[in-house]
Amino acid sequence: MNKKRIAIDMDEVITDSIGRFIELYQKEFREDLSSLRLPGRNLTNTVPPERLDIVKQYPHQPDFFKDLDPIADSLKVVEQLHQRYEVFITTAALEFEHSFTPKYNWLKTHLPFITWKNIVFCGDKSIIRADYLLDDLERNLKTFTGTGLLFTAPHNAHVTGYTRLNNWQGVAAYFLD
Known part of the structure; x- marks a missing residue:
């Protein structure tokens, strides 16, 4: 069968992968992004507009998906x-x-x-x-x-x-x- x-x-x-976004955001901006884990949240409605393009580039970094x-x-x-x-x-x-x-x-x-x-x-x-x-x-x-x-x-x-x-x-x- x-x-x-x-x-x-x-x-x-x-x-x-959300954890990696939170980790990198904290490292770069010294601010908490854990609200990204709340229901209905995504990068667009959580990250300040002036930082969004930077944060959307995180998965393009060589170590983003590592570990x-x-x-x-x-x-x-x-x-x-x-x-x-x-x-x-x-x-x-x-x-x-x-x-x-x-x-x-x-x-x-x-x-x-x-x-x-x-x-x-x-x-x-x-x-x-x-x-x-x-x-x-x-x-x-x-x-x-x-x-x-x-x-x-x-x-x-x-x-x-x-x-x-x-x-x-x-x-x-x-x-x-």
Whole structure:
């Protein structure tokens, strides 16, 4: 019997990229940006307009994606999913020129059971052929032909129309219970 396929995004699903924005903002401006974690917040409605262009460049820095913290329980649940499903990590590593190698190294370190054959670096996730896509961005779910699952992040708090999974315990409950 063929296993069902789950495609899982990295940034703000498995890894905490918001934490890196907060860290770099604190370092550069000596101000707290933790309000970026509040529901409904994103860079545009949180960062002062005169600093927005600078902050939007952070992911273009060579070390932005290096050593990101995993989101709570993500590593454990991905490993559990891997036991029952065919798991693919699908990430938009091509959008930021310095993200490919750090993301690949992060996956090798934190999810070594995911082989290179199950890692997809892409720009447009509509090409992904899986039964499920777990992602934090509505634009990726809109074009996906399987079942799109919205992983809760501050920037998608007001998005509706998808099954929402609020955390990795919710992901485990959806797929493993």
